[in-house]
Amino acid sequence: MLELRNVTKRYPGVTAVRNVSFQARAGEVTGYLGPNGSGKSTTLKMITGLIEPTEGEILFRGEPIGRDRIRYRQILGYVPEEPQLYPHLTGAEYLEMVGQLRGLPKQQLEEKITGFLRLLSLYDDRYVAISSYSKGMRQKVLLAAALLHNPDLVLLDEPFSGLDVNSALVLRGLIAELAVRGKVVLFSSHELETVERVCSRVVILHKGKVVANDSIAELRSLMALPTLEGIFSQLAVEQDSGAITQQILQVMEL
Amino acid sequence: MPEERRQFGVLYRDFLLRLVDLELLSAAGDVQKLLGQFGAMLAAFSFTITVFTFPALATARLPYGRLVDAVRIEEEFLIATTMAIAGLFSVLAWNAVFPDRRDSLVLSLLPVRTRTIFLAKIAAIATALGVCVTAVNIFTGFTFPFLASPPAAGFVGSLRNLGAHWLAMGASGLFVCCSLLALQGVAAQLLSYRMLLRVSSFLQLAAFFFTLGLYFLKPSFASVSTADSPLSVFLPSFWFCGLLQVLDGVRDPLFTALAERALWSLVAVCGIAVGTLGLAYQRNIRRIVEQPDIAPADRSRKPTRIGSFLAGKLLARPIERAILLFTARTIGRSRQHRLLLSAYAGIGLAIALAYARDFLYGSSSREAAFRDLRYNQVNGPFLVGSLVLLFFAVIGARAIFAMPIALRANWAFRITAVHSPAAYSLAVRKSLYALTVTPIWLLSALLFFAIWPWRFAWQHMAVMAISGVLMVEVGLHGFRKIPFACSYLPGKAKIHTKLGTVGIFFLAAASMGVRLEFWALHKATAFVVIFGILVAFAIAAWRRSVEFAHSPANQLQFEDLPPVDVASLDLRADGMWSREEEYVDALDSR
Numbered sequence: 132m133l134e135l136r137n138v139t140k141r142y143p144g145v146t147a148v149r150n151v152s153f154q155a156r157a158g159e160v161t162g163y164l165g166p167n168g169s170g171k172s173t174t175l176k177m178i179t180g181l182i183e184p185t186e187g188e189i190l191f192r193g194e195p196i197g198r199d200r201i202r203y204r205q206i207l208g209y210v211p212e213e214p215q216l217y218p219h220l221t222g223a224e225y226l227e228m229v230g231q232l233r234g235l236p237k238q239q240l241e242e243k244i245t246g247f248l249r250l251l252s253l254y255d256d257r258y259v260a261i262s263s264y265s266k267g268m269r270q271k272v273l274l275a276a277a278l279l280h281n282p283d284l285v286l287l288d289e290p291f292s293g294l295d296v297n298s299a300l301v302l303r304g305l306i307a308e309l310a311v312r313g314k315v316v317l318f319s320s321h322e323l324e325t326v327e328r329v330c331s332r333v334v335i336l337h338k339g340k341v342v343a344n345d346s347i348a349e350l351r352s353l354m355a356l357p358t359l360e361g362i363f364s365q366l367a368v369e370q371d372s373g374a375i376t377q378q379i380l381q382v383m384e385l
Numbered sequence: 386m387p388e389e390r391r392q393f394g395v396l397y398r399d400f401l402l403r404l405v406d407l408e409l410l411s412a413a414g415d416v417q418k419l420l421g422q423f424g425a426m427l428a429a430f431s432f433t434i435t436v437f438t439f440p441a442l443a444t445a446r447l448p449y450g451r452l453v454d455a456v457r458i459e460e461e462f463l464i465a466t467t468m469a470i471a472g473l474f475s476v477l478a479w480n481a482v483f484p485d486r487r488d489s490l491v492l493s494l495l496p497v498r499t500r501t502i503f504l505a506k507i508a509a510i511a512t513a514l515g516v517c518v519t520a521v522n523i524f525t526g527f528t529f530p531f532l533a534s535p536p537a538a539g540f541v542g543s544l545r546n547l548g549a550h551w552l553a554m555g556a557s558g559l560f561v562c563c564s565l566l567a568l569q570g571v572a573a574q575l576l577s578y579r580m581l582l583r584v585s586s587f588l589q590l591a592a593f594f595f596t597l598g599l600y601f602l603k604p605s606f607a608s609v610s611t612a613d614s615p616l617s618v619f620l621p622s623f624w625f626c627g628l629l630q631v632l633d634g635v636r637d638p639l640f641t642a643l644a645e646r647a648l649w650s651l652v653a654v655c656g657i658a659v660g661t662l663g664l665a666y667q668r669n670i671r672r673i674v675e676q677p678d679i680a681p682a683d684r685s686r687k688p689t690r691i692g693s694f695l696a697g698k699l700l701a702r703p704i705e706r707a708i709l710l711f712t713a714r715t716i717g718r719s720r721q722h723r724l725l726l727s728a729y730a731g732i733g734l735a736i737a738l739a740y741a742r743d744f745l746y747g748s749s750s751r752e753a754a755f756r757d758l759r760y761n762q763v764n765g766p767f768l769v770g771s772l773v774l775l776f777f778a779v780i781g782a783r784a785i786f787a788m789p790i791a792l793r794a795n796w797a798f799r800i801t802a803v804h805s806p807a808a809y810s811l812a813v814r815k816s817l818y819a820l821t822v823t824p825i826w827l828l829s830a831l832l833f834f835a836i837w838p839w840r841f842a843w844q845h846m847a848v849m850a851i852s853g854v855l856m857v858e859v860g861l862h863g864f865r866k867i868p869f870a871c872s873y874l875p876g877k878a879k880i881h882t883k884l885g886t887v888g889i890f891f892l893a894a895a896s897m898g899v900r901l902e903f904w905a906l907h908k909a910t911a912f913v914v915i916f917g918i919l920v921a922f923a924i925a926a927w928r929r930s931v932e933f934a935h936s937p938a939n940q941l942q943f944e945d946l947p948p949v950d951v952a953s954l955d956l957r958a959d960g961m962w963s964r965e966e967e968y969v970d971a972l973d974s975r
Contacts, residue, residue, distance in 0.1 A: 181799060201803050209800060215793040217711075219718040224710070225797075231707035232801035237697065260718075276797070 138187035147173045149339040155317045160310045162326040163319040165336035171319045172212045175288045179209050208282030210290045214269035218262035222272045229276045247275035266293030287318045327359040337367040396505035404478045427520035435524040456533040461606035464557045465622035471558035472596030474517045475565040479589045489673040503666045518558040549632030557625040563654040570661025578672045597735040708812035712868045722785045729781025737770030754903035763841040768899045771829045778821040779856040786868040795870040810934035822853035851919045858926035865942040872945045
């Protein structure tokens, strides 16, 4: 189980995340939702260990993640929000590098790379530099790199970004199946429909604070709203979208 | 029209500041500082020449005719230097000649004419070239013109000499710059845009080595006798020296012929450059938008596969393979890194050529290592040249290791850092050995075993091997980064100045060391003693590196920031481990 206890992240002049506490259990997909700038990616980066929380604790299987960071990195798979990859490497070379850095045996690594490339429809482009990949192809490389070492904790930050319909369907099924296999899956997305289908629980963040943390069914019943979109709008959307649209048009026509 | 002029002004300023490839600089692009340093370096060169040469000529009690001859040789040297600097500037600005994809994407959406973009680019290049030519002549340009003025020339005559000097220097710089622009323009006309992207960096490197090679290997102007001699026909610095003489008012058919050649060539290359580049701008702006910046190369080619195969066979540990392959692929595929490494290698090559020059024109040295030179006998120039090339390859690679590629992608290294810092240090050292010391050692071995008696070849190759160990171990001492994966901050351009200073000390040491080696090569006992001392130094350097690699101070570095700044940004301090963790390599060894 992944647990965040009162995690706060402050930058000079701004608090990005404030007293966030929640648990993501093995065998469940936990959705992590919030409007732009609400602190979702910051939280995920803190869980990866890329940035340190200012206050609070992050525990995995009951142990602070900083206690044995090496062992923690070995069981962590992460798909970041932006597909930042080395553009001069090919997809296969990138996966080879990540696998080698993780110390995977050569034979096993080769089989895994070939398998991922074939299944993610990247095999024909395996000798093409990542600089020529589309956003969706880069996203697939990130996904393969995150799953290459069969991690126990999977952090997915906007994993559907740029994916076509077929790949998105595959990924949706994969996320659900990862949970069935006992992984802890934390999944951040703006696609509420997908979240509603895949996640058993959701944590909704607004201005760096948790405003909801429950199962989707429980939230529906508590708020007497039929959809996750309705719940999200109620909890995390402050603006009147219709009015904003009109104002934008007015500014454009000045 | 006023709108076009305003657009020109905006574009001109922007292009001027981005003329030198900013990615060669630090992350925040301390361009002004670097240009200041570069300008100061050129001015310092001009000052040194003035201080060492001007007083000697000015006070020489020579008949006027002989004084003029002596000054002419110096003037040709100044012209050749100006041309070399203009050539190096053009090579540095090579990638800025055409708008890149980002510029094209932005500009093609705006109501800006291609003509305006082209003119702004040309104006920016001309300005920067003018600054370079002025800086490299700033002291010599106001002293040398007065040396050869006829006694009765008076103030007006001296002014004429001054004008002639600056005109000849400017024309020679313009000639070289336009030649290289014309080369690009013609290539752009003949090749498809994708092919141009592939060929361009090779042309750039060829231009760089050609410029340096010509500068260091060309003979003195004193050796030119007739307008039809090969030297007069093929050496542009001689043409412009002839032009300077004609502008100074010297009447001689040789100089007139050279001056004519200079003028016609200048007109031709300027015309070709402007014409072909103008056409290329019209043709390419739209095509640049449609193509990726890096041509999507097919990476299934043999060298890539051979490299992977060799890395797999030679390096048993996956982390070492990962670092070596990443390093090799970055050097092979990143234009910026390759160019900078070539610059270092080019300096090494230039120095080696300068030593080898004596093979062409004879040596006046009295020392055994440098007199009676024969290529198939052990000789000083080849001994120094091989060591100099090795040294500049090592320090060049060491310098570019510190420059990141796709910095935001380095999270992959952070998140997979499951090995001990010592394992990374070893992997980086092995990479430097594999990519610099090994190829240069092998090439030198091929050459020396082919041309020298084997005994000398063996001895020198042993010296080179130990020198390579020393260079790598000393060069990487305290290096805590994964190559190309750590940020690079403003002010770091000084690393090149620092390495340049080290280079000067090395040259002095190498020059003395080679005299010692040459002597020892002929005396077995002396060679054993000297080689033993070298081995002892190499072992000490290696042990120092190993100790540092395993010390608590060795923690992987991804941010080039002092620790206090890291803390204030609340970034995680890299490699801040408790040292109680079990690294993957430790677990593997059980």
